[in-house]
């Protein structure tokens with residue numbers, strides 16, 4: 001399936017000069033959404049991960065069905081202040097802005113193999129912050145997976161030690 005055909009590009013959102021890749025048009029197409037998750041699950045099934053870790057909010061939308069398809073658990077990473085139990089936190093910057101991410105301290109046992117999942121890899125700031133969190137919890141990192149990679153932002157080059165899978169590239 002041509003997944004790019006299902007992704008809408010919005011010019012100048014959320015700021016002038018940014019060509020936002022809108023996955024809501026992929027998500028509302030049931031066949032395409034399922035095909036995208038199934039394709040990712042097929043490509044990632046041999047990684048033998050214990051858990052998928054996904055940053056809010058679109059990391060939940062892609063990460064939870066992928067966890068379900070692989071039969072593994074899902075761990076949410078949220079903006080600081082949102083998770084109810086004890087957390088560890090890390091500061092990060094993204095394509096447009098800055099923030100702090102958090103994960104529950106007891107979400108991952110040392111040595112568990114995790115796959116980080118989000119909708120899109122841009123500068124790599126979000127996945128790098130998520131890596132930071134899972135490393136604080138002594139997870140073994142199996143890699144990261146995204147629906148979309150913006151290759152012109154070179155996020156992959158900043159993460160040379162990370163095994164990265166992306167479904168479509170711009």
Ligand code: 5GP
Nearest residue numbers: 020021058094095120121122123124125126
């Ligand atoms: P990075 O941290 O790699 O620079 O940016 C990736 C994060 O920002 C992801 O969590 C992603 O959801 C969000 N993001 C940045 N640009 C876009 C975009 O064009 N489309 C979508 N859907 N998300 C984006």
